[in-house]
Amino acid sequence: MIYLLNAFASVVLLAMVCAPFTGQAASRYQHPEKELLSGKVIAGGGSGQAIAYASIGILEEAVGTVSDEAGRFSLSVTAAQRTKKLRISAIGYEAQELNIEELLVSQTAQNALTITLTPAPVQLAEVKVGTRKWKNKTLGGHAGPITFFHHNFGVFQRPIEENLGRELGILINNGPKPSFLSKLNFCLTSNKYDQVKLRVKIYMLKDGKPAQNITPTNILYTVKNQKKGWLQVDLEPYGMYVDQDFAIALEWIDCAPRTQNNSLTIAASMPGFHTSFYKDASQAKWDKWSAVGMGMNVEVQQEN
Numbered sequence: 001m002i003y004l005l006n007a008f009a010s011v012v013l014l015a016m017v018c019a020p021f022t023g024q025a026a027s028r029y030q031h032p033e034k035e036l037l038s039g040k041v042i043a044g045g046g047s048g049q050a051i052a053y054a055s056i057g058i059l060e061e062a063v064g065t066v067s068d069e070a071g072r073f074s075l076s077v078t079a080a081q082r083t084k085k086l087r088i089s090a091i092g093y094e095a096q097e098l099n100i101e102e103l104l105v106s107q108t109a110q111n112a113l114t115i116t117l118t119p120a121p122v123q124l125a126e127v128k129v130g131t132r133k134w135k136n137k138t139l140g141g142h143a144g145p146i147t148f149f150h151h152n153f154g155v156f157q158r159p160i161e162e163n164l165g166r167e168l169g170i171l172i173n174n175g176p177k178p179s180f181l182s183k184l185n186f187c188l189t190s191n192k193y194d195q196v197k198l199r200v201k202i203y204m205l206k207d208g209k210p211a212q213n214i215t216p217t218n219i220l221y222t223v224k225n226q227k228k229g230w231l232q233v234d235l236e237p238y239g240m241y242v243d244q245d246f247a248i249a250l251e252w253i254d255c256a257p258r259t260q261n262n263s264l265t266i267a268a269s270m271p272g273f274h275t276s277f278y279k280d281a282s283q284a285k286w287d288k289w290s291a292v293g294m295g296m297n298v299e300v301q302q303e304n
Contacts, residue, residue, distance in 0.1 A: 002071065035077055036077075038112065039072070039198065040114050042114060042115070043093065044116045044119065046274065048201045050071070051148035053090070053253045060283065066251075068084070085099060085100065089283070090117055118146055134176070134180070136182075137300050140248070142297050143294055145228070153166055154263075160258045164252055166281065169203070169210060169276070170247065174243075174302075180301040181202070183232055184200055185298070186297075188227070188228040193255045195223060196223040196255045209277065217238065248296065251282075252264065272291055274293050275292070277298050
């Protein structure tokens with residue numbers, strides 16, 4: 001079994017993983033001196049409502065997490081990261097970028113952090129839809145459950161909370177024709193969790209990578225009882241149209257149990273005929289694998 005992990009170990013043979021992966025990964029993800037940032041993300045505008053599954057992370061670094069259903073979060077930072085900024089974002093709210101040093105100074109055992117995000121409407125791009133006939137098409141990858149290659153959602157050296165917010169996605173070559181997004185299909189090849197919660201995201205592209213998130217609201221999908229194989233998310237209720245190439249991605253936002261890292265993978269294929277993407281943390285930069293397939297595709301209704 002082969003896992004596609006991330007930039008420093010994009011293809012790892014499971015039989016060899018203990019030696020080369022552990023040494024290099026441990027140096028990247030294990031730090032002896034850390035401080036804990038913890039608090040709650042709430043909505044402004046007078047409501048004070050907890051914001052579930054807000055994205056929290058060090059700006060453009062592979063360090064981040066996602067708030068839980070009650071808006072709570074915790075994140076470990078090193079001494080070297082004290083001078084950096086923490087970015088907090090959520091769909092339907094203005095993002096905030098705060099100095100980590102100031103946050104660490106302001107929090108105490110009796111005074112946990114409270115981060116308030118201001119509501120902001122989601123601006124959707126206008127797509128002109130004609131009156132011509134529409135046809136059904138499936139765009140994306142078809143790597144199935146019988147494969148030697150796998151995209152891994154997690155990094156085993158990390159705490160589970162710091163794996164939450166990682167994303168896997170695929171380039172969808174839609175072209176300029178208006179398309180209505182109908183279904184997302186994806187193939188889990190391994191799932192050792194009793195419950196996994198994933199968030200669907202649609203991105204416009206910039207310089208060949210995912211950029212602006214155009215998803216109008218949180219699209220959440222829960223996988224129960226260690227289910228794997230092909231799964232489907234209904235996108236029709238969200239009324240999304242596109243008229244250009246885009247990326248579609250799945251973000252890992254919650255799981256049960258949270259006691260230890262378990263396997264959670266999506267089918268891959270090598271060589272592949274698509275471009276796949278990964279983001280190592282909720283506020284990290286996107287990277288891509290060229291010519292690496294993925295078991296992820298989208299069903300669309302496309303204008304002829």
